[in-house]
Amino acid sequence: MPTTPIVALDVPSIERARSIVRILGDACTWYKVGLELFVSEGPHVVTWLREEGKDVFLDLKLHDIPNTVRGAARAAAGLGARLLTVHASGGEAMLAAAVEGAGAQDGFHCGILAVTVLTSMNDRDVGAVWGRDDVSIEAEVLRLAASARQAATHGIVCSGLEAPAVRAKHGGALAILVPGVRSAGSASHDQARVVTPQAASQAGARYVVLGRMVTAASDPVAAFDAASGELAGR
Numbered sequence: 001m002p003t004t005p006i007v008a009l010d011v012p013s014i015e016r017a018r019s020i021v022r023i024l025g026d027a028c029t030w031y032k033v034g035l036e037l038f039v040s041e042g043p044h045v046v047t048w049l050r051e052e053g054k055d056v057f058l059d060l061k062l063h064d065i066p067n068t069v070r071g072a073a074r075a076a077a078g079l080g081a082r083l084l085t086v087h088a089s090g091g092e093a094m095l096a097a098a099v100e101g102a103g104a105q106d107g108f109h110c111g112i113l114a115v116t117v118l119t120s121m122n123d124r125d126v127g128a129v130w131g132r133d134d135v136s137i138e139a140e141v142l143r144l145a146a147s148a149r150q151a152a153t154h155g156i157v158c159s160g161l162e163a164p165a166v167r168a169k170h171g172g173a174l175a176i177l178v179p180g181v182r183s184a185g186s187a188s189h190d191q192a193r194v195v196t197p198q199a200a201s202q203a204g205a206r207y208v209v210l211g212r213m214v215t216a217a218s219d220p221v222a223a224f225d226a227a228s229g230e231l232a233g234r
Helices: 014-027 035-041 044-051 066-079 092-101 123-130 137-150 163-170 197-202 220-231
Strands: 004-008 030-034 055-062 083-087 111-115 155-157 175-178 207-210
Touching: 004 220, 014 035, 014 044, 014 220, 030 035, 030 044, 035 044, 035 055, 044 055, 044 066, 055 066, 066 083, 066 092, 083 092, 092 111, 092 137, 111 137, 111 175, 123 137, 137 155, 137 163, 163 175, 197 207, 197 220, 207 220
Parallel strands: 004 030, 004 207, 030 055, 055 083, 083 111, 111 155, 155 175, 175 207
Antiparallel strands: none
């Protein structure tokens, strides 16, 4: 299955988001709305993108009691979001509640993606947070992916470094979304585990998030086309 590129609207205002969407035009059909833009502008950002004919990945990383997450997922699906993130560490019951809440809303389905280990974290960071001295991020990703599959989520979020192990274990049962994608030789910024678009695609990613490598480029259209070419193996 082809890898779908998603451009991250990690900006503080709808005016900035409109500018990116206008520049990329018909080339890009998927956009990510994260916490900054959603908190700044509210749910109408999702409505606006849907009216523009775009698919929306709503990256809110929900983590709360099952009933609350069920309701939030239902609301996200009602807005027209195609994908929604929740933290896998919230537990299987919470994941299952999210899947239930995001089920068909007037015939529209929103896929739940379980976030495993944030790409900004390394082994030491995870060990410090979880109070363990010897941590393997790959092992933790696989453990959390197993919970996500048991809860029947659409897929998971992990770095491209762990994606091959997830694909080997779960095949096509879990769609993999890979963030932290950078062009070869570029700065990793606040990410600890990064890969190129080509590496993400070869690792089995169903979706990749393209952030500053497109939105901060001098020519965003050319940058998006180059990344899309890598994903397609061109």
